Amino acid sequence: MIRIAAVGDIHMGLDSKGVLRPAFETLPNCADLLLLAGDLTRHGTVEEARVVAEEVAGLPVPVVAVLGNHDHHDERPEEVTAALRDAGVRVLEGEGTVVEVDGARVGVAGTKGFGGGFVGRSGSEFGEPLMKEFIRYTRRCAEGLRTSLAELAEQGCDTRVALTHFAPVADTLAGEPLEIYPFLGSYLLAEAVDEAGADLAVHGHAHAGTEHGMTSGGVPVRTVAQPVIRKAFNVYHLKGGRSAEAAAAASGSA
Amino acid sequence: MNDPANVEYRIAHLKERLAAEELGELGIRIEHRGSSVNVVGTVPTSHCREELLRTVNDQLAGLTVHCDIVVADAAAPDHPEEVA
Numbered sequence: 001m002i003r004i005a006a007v008g009d010i011h012m013g014l015d016s017k018g019v020l021r022p023a024f025e026t027l028p029n030c031a032d033l034l035l036l037a038g039d040l041t042r043h044g045t046v047e048e049a050r051v052v053a054e055e056v057a058g059l060p061v062p063v064v065a066v067l068g069n070h071d072h073h074d075e076r077p078e079e080v081t082a083a084l085r086d087a088g089v090r091v092l093e094g095e096g097t098v099v100e101v102d103g104a105r106v107g108v109a110g111t112k113g114f115g116g117g118f119v120g121r122s123g124s125e126f127g128e129p130l131m132k133e134f135i136r137y138t139r140r141c142a143e144g145l146r147t148s149l150a151e152l153a154e155q156g157c158d159t160r161v162a163l164t165h166f167a168p169v170a171d172t173l174a175g176e177p178l179e180i181y182p183f184l185g186s187y188l189l190a191e192a193v194d195e196a197g198a199d200l201a202v203h204g205h206a207h208a209g210t211e212h213g214m215t216s217g218g219v220p221v222r223t224v225a226q227p228v229i230r231k232a233f234n235v236y237h238l239k240g241g242r243s244a245e246a247a248a249a250a251s252g253s254a
Numbered sequence: 255m256n257d258p259a260n261v262e263y264r265i266a267h268l269k270e271r272l273a274a275e276e277l278g279e280l281g282i283r284i285e286h287r288g289s290s291v292n293v294v295g296t297v298p299t300s301h302c303r304e305e306l307l308r309t310v311n312d313q314l315a316g317l318t319v320h321c322d323i324v325v326a327d328a329a330a331p332d333h334p335e336e337v338a
Contacts, residue, residue, distance in 0.1 A: 207281035
């Protein structure tokens, strides 16, 4: 069994120092790794990123993160990433990482993702350059997620998790106004997850959403936005091995 | 001052302020209902809550405002979910 702790949208500022640390120090008792699903800061400043870094520095479980839109607001995502990496956080964007848990290989593929909407109600690569680039950017994020999940399968990961900030499905947006769904996620992320296979997809971003969802390919989706889960983090227990089967099925059908 | 269109624009400007100012806040629901405005959501810290309420009261001065703003719970979970 793999024990995955996850939280997103912690929106730490300079007044947040130490708020989550007491809960994070319980992680060795209940989890094998911690996933951070983006929007770790409020404005994406390096100072705020250092608060986040201090909150997770030295934890005895691996910490894997993606950035969110807030973490880009100050337009210094590289510096935010560097501050987190200095504290040992594995920050992913279109790439994967492997965590060893009692001999099992757990792969986490991550991308911030982006918006565009869901099937039948989505934007298209059409019209103004800005509109085309909006969707193309989401496609690039989704392609990074798909390829990194596929690579994790090739690397023999028993369990694979897709980590994004934006939502891959509309299920977990229930509670948000329908009008803003295209700004909250994209079906392209779910399509990538279903094509490459995963045991769990975790995201944040939707503060008024609903925790549980599922892709059309049957991958469980959980939003871990802190305003939704109302805790410092949630813990998900996964059985290993299913993603290898899913990968074989996916490659057989390709 | 309180005609519906005016209230809607004031709500829109409040949302712009919450995003642009200290809070960087995009996740609060602010809705015009009947003769009042409801402000609902979760913020990261008690300081954020105070700042949000100050901004709401400033931007919506003269209107009846009902606020339900809670601070995010930072407690560890007491049980896991077994994902089937």
